Amino acid sequence: MNTGKMKHLLFLSIVATACAGAITTVHASGQTTGMQQQESVQPGSDTWITTKVKADLLATKDISGLEIKVETVNGVVTLSGDVDSQAEADKAVAVTQGIKGVSRVDNRLVVRGNR
Secondary structure, eight states: OOHHHHHHHHHHHHHHHHHHHHHHHHHHTTOOSSOOOOOOSOHHHHHHHHHHHHHHHHHSTTOOGGGEEEEEETTEEEEEEEESOHHHHHHHHHHHHTSTTOOEEEEEEEEGGGO
């Protein structure tokens, strides 16, 4: 994959993640449609953390960042989705733990061969 295409995908992912975080913030603020939501006391920080985690995962070699879903509530980051190996899952958790504001990582990543 060429560098220009990778940068474009990274940018689109960051924008999509930021939009998803904003939607989650609106729902967590009580404007839900009957769905039960876990409320965050720091929605702005959570959105920033989610965006930063997603961007770092996309920029890290040997991590398929497009396959990993990132959600943050009160500094607790949940990683979910499919990865190719346990090493990839461990690396994703390590990258996430290194981000300022992350209090804990809930690793729900599934190694494709271990289903």
